[in-house]
Amino acid sequence: MNLRVAVVGGGTGGLCLAHGLVRAGVEVAVYERSRTRTERLQGYRVHIDPHGAAALHECLPPDAWQRFVAATGESAHEFAFVTEQLRELAVMREPDAADPAKAHHSVSRISLHQVLSAGLEGILWYDKEFVRYEAGPKDVTLHFADGTTASADLVIGADGANSRVRAQFLPHANRVDTGIVTIIGKAPLSGSAGRFTAGPVYVVAPPGCGMFTAPHLSPEVAVNDETAGVDPVLFDNTGSYVTWAYGARNLPADLSELDGAALRSLVLDLIRDWHPDLARLVSDSPEGTVSRLPILTSVPVRPWPSGPVTLLGDAAHSMTPFRGIGANTALRDAQLLCRKLTSGRAARVAVAEYEREMRKYADKAVRTSARSADQFVSGSRLGRALTRTMFRTLGAARKLRR
16 A cells, blocks of 8 residues: 555554554554653553454554453443442443453553554654644645654644644634543552442532542553653552542632642542542542643534544544543544555545544544533532432342343
C-alpha cells in the first residue's frame, strides 16, 4: 500500500491504530510531543470494555495482545450501588467471559502504554510537538516546534481533548465546561479497603455530589521497567490500589490553588458524615495522587467535508469520564479507521466512511456520558430519592439485574 499516514499524538487510540496499520503494510509515523515515554504518564487504572478489547485484539500483533492480557489486573465483575453510609442498594454482576477479546479488563495506564508503545521503533517519534499543518495539492505538510517538518497523504489528529489538529481543522468544534469539578485520588490496597476490592462502587450520595471508587488488582507479574524509578507513587504499576473520585458542582472556585494535601482535606471535610470506610479510603491516599479535574465535554458538530485530515479519540469527541468509555471509544475509532484504510478503497472514501460511522456511536457516547455526569451530581432531593428507590428495586429483582 502506497498510503502514507501521520498520526499526531501517541496516546491509546493513536498507538492502537499505528499497530493495525503496520500489520497491514501501511507506512505510518506517530508524532508525540512528550520528550520521553515516561514524561507524562498517569498512574491510574483504565477500564477496557469488550469494544476496547476487541479493538486491541484486532489491531495488535499476537505477542503484544498477549502482553496486554498478562498485564491486566484480576477482573472484578461486581458493580455496587450504595448510599453514603455504604448501605447496599443494588449489586450487578457480570458473568466471566471465556474469550479475553470479549471481556472487561482493568489495566494500569502505565502498563497499557508500555504495551502499545513497544514494537514501534522507527515509527513512534518523541519530542515532536505539533504546531500546524499545510494541505497541498498532493500531500499534507506537518510543522513541529523544533522547526522540522514531515509530509503524509493523510493526517490523523489523535492528540487528545486539547487537540491542536482539531483547533485548525474544525475551529468551531468546542468543548464546554459542565460546571462539575472532581477531586481524584489513589489509595494503596490494604485490609481496610473492605468492599471496595470487589469491584466499582457508585455512591448515591446526598443531593449535589457523588463519589465513585474502582479497584485495580495488579497481576502477579506486572509490566515494569524504567517507570519504576520516575515516581514511586504515580508511576507504580505493580501495586494494587483503589481509585476514587468525588464530584460536585458547588465546590469552591479557587481549587486550582490547592495542593494534593489540601484537596484531600477538603474531601474529608465534605464527607465527614459519611461512612468511616470512605473517609479512610481518602485519608490513605498519598497527597501526590490527589488532584483536581474540571469536567468538560465536547459539543457535537455538523458533518464536515472529508479530506486528507481526520480526527480520532478525544480529539474528535471529548467526553466526561462518568461512563468510563472515553478510552474504549478511542480504541473503537482506531479499529474502524484501520479497517477502512486497509479495505482497498481510495483513502478519502475510506475516511468519509469512517467519519460517518464514527459520528453515530461517538455522538451517542458524548451525550450519555454528559447525562451521567449530570446524574452524578444531581441537586434534586426528589431525584436522589427516586434513584435510590430504583436501585433498591433492581437489587431485589434478579430478572431486572440480569
